[in-house]
Amino acid sequence: MIIILCITSLAIYLGYHLYWKRRNFPPGPIPFPLVGNILSLQLPPPGYVALNNWRKKYGDVYTFWLGNSPYISINSYEKLKETFVKDGDTYVGKKEQKFLTDFRGGSYGIVETNGELWRTHRRFALTNLRDFGLGKDLMQDRILIEVExxxxxxxxxxxxxxxxxxxxxxxxxxxxNQATFGFRFEGEEYETFLKLKKLIDFQNESMKDPKVFLRLFLPFIAKLIPGPNMENMFDEFKTTFFGFFNKNIEIHRNKIDYDEQENNDYCEAYLKEQRKREAEGDFETFSNVQLANTCLDLWFAGLLTTTTTITWSLAYILNTPGIQEKIHEEMDRVIGNDRLITTSDKNDLSYMNAVITESQRCANIFPINLFHETTRDTTIYGYPVKAGTGVVAQVSCVMMDENVFPDPERFNPDRFIDENGKFKKIDEVLPFSIGKRQCLGEGLARMELFLFLANFLNRYKITVKADKMPSIDKTLDSTVTPRDFFGVLEKRWL
Structure with missing residues (x-):
């Protein structure tokens, strides 16, 4: 009797997980009970193989599971436009990840918030980045100072x-940091930067371990998986970074001239808006903890994605014979050696633009994109979907679509050169995602990538020893992290 009861219970349990809970979702890989499809995403890491195989098997819309949570994955450019652009308000929600909310001390910042708080602060950040010179000479001048x-x-x-x-x-x-707090890391501040970088490097190394990925998304079995203690691992990181942000916020608060109309940086603009709101009785929207978390978003969106893409760009150039020579040929023909390259040169440097675009496509630094959630009940390609369901704009699959990019694993900038030798835009390149949650730092990142890489590659020839060539194998780590390498630089002109 007990055996029959156990077998019946097991059958019901498996029937629920293998069929019943999946019946109203788009078809997808069968999830294991409790863990879902998370193991497939790590065999091999960082997930590209599983995602592309699922797309080939189930089509452009399928469902995968992380633990007991379903995520509907949208994997073609046309379907991404239909959902995240044409019906953007339905998919504008951000699926909460508990470990990130705990790290922040609640739902704060821009990346991890929803509703009116998210809309208000995203709009405020975009407006002020534009006012600080994004798309104008002021921001370009700041970047060119760093180039020199x-x-x-x-x-x-x-x-x-x-x-x-x-x-x-x-x-x-x-x-x-200039955009956020108005200063460069020089003198004593440089020592502070080195401490911050050491922590970021430690985090990057830790995140390479597939066990860390599992522990983040399967917290209920975290203690059973050998590996670093997640709470301890994040504690020093959290304390140090929020300490840095709060220290500089207080420095601004003590010296700010609230009557001055112009703002030198984001922190100053925020504090002025905070005082204005508080005078009107609003003490919640522009709080101190929200400011610290928004600084976190701006800092990491502006630092990690850009440095990761720059280092992968150089890695692809070094690993692909002939690319550096073609860049130099175009530079000599269009620019010469007597000045810095500016954004006004961008339209004339077709091959340089092609190299950067192909680098972004191949680097594809977010194997799994931001976890959205539906803000209301909806229908996704014939399937009724409840509000709060996870949906992913899977841009990594779009950028590796072999129908658009033949031999997609190969680094080939000529994909973006037309028959007249001019740069050719391809819509399926979406390194900054798509829709209303598109990366708010896109404008700054594009400007930095062009100005840093174009000026660097115009000035120097890079040589790296064969046994020290940066790896472009992504199956070694659970995340896409910056490349590490040493090279010899030869000035191309005096």
């Missing part, structure tokens, strides 16, 4: 091996 500082450091290496990614890292950090 890079040149001084690299010129001093005199044929020796140099850690190229580290120097770019510092320069990009200076750009975003």
């Amino acid at each position: 500082d890079l040149f001084k450091k690299f010129d001093a290496t005199a044929g020796s091996e140099v850690d190229i990614p580290v120097e770019f890292y510092t320069s990009v950090a200076n750009v975003i």
Whole structure:
């Protein structure tokens, strides 16, 4: 009797997980009870193989599971437009990840918030980034200051091996920190930066371990999986970074001139808006904890994505014979050697633009995109979907679509050159995602990628020893992290 009861219970349990809970969702891979399809996403990491195989088997819309949570994956450009653009309000929600909410001390910032708080602060951030000179000469001038500082450091290496990614890292950090807090990392502040970078590097190394990925998304079995204690791992990171943000917020608060109309940086603009709101009786929308978390979003969106893409761009260039020579040929023909490259040169540097675009496509640094959720009941290609259901704009699959990009694994900038030798835009390249949750730092990132890479590659020829070539194998880590390598730089002209 007990055996029959156990078998019946097991059959009901398996029937629920393998069929019943899936019956009203688009077809997809069968999830394991409790863990879902999370193991498939890590065999091999960082998930591209599983996602592309599922697309081939189930089509452009399918459902996968992380633990007991379903996520409907949208995998073609046309269907992404139909959902996230044409019906954007339905998919504008952000699916809460408990470990991120706990890290932030609640639902704060821009990336991890929803509703009116998210709309207000996204709009405020975009407006102020534009006012600080995004798309204008002011932001370009700030970036070119960092370009010239890079040149001084690299010129001093005199044929020796140099850690190229580290120097770019510092320069990009200076750009975003100027926009956030109005200062570069120099003198004593540089020591602070090194401490912050050490923690970021530690986090990146930790996230390479597939066990960390499992522990993040399967917290109920976290203690059973060997590996670092997640709470301890994040504690120093959280304390140090929020300490840095709050310290600089208080420095601004103590010296700010509230009567001055112009703002020097985001923190100053926020504090002025906070005082204005509080005078009107609103003490919630522009709170201190919201400011610290928004600084976190701006800092990491402006630092990690840009440095990761720059280092992968250089890695692809170094691993692909002939690319560097073609870049130099175009630079010599269009620019010469007597000035810095500016955004006004962008339309004339077709091959440089093609290299950057193909780098973004191949680097594809977010194997699984932001977890959206539906804000209301809806229908997704014939399937009724409840509000709060996870939906993913799977841009990584779109950028590896072999129907659009033949031999998609191969780095080939010529995909973006037309029959007249001009740069050709392809809509399926979506490194900043799509829809109302599209990356708010896109404008700044595009400007940095062009100005840093174009000026660097115009000035130097890079040589890396064969046994020290940066890896472009993504199956080694559970996330796409910056490339590490040393190279010798030869100035192309005096």
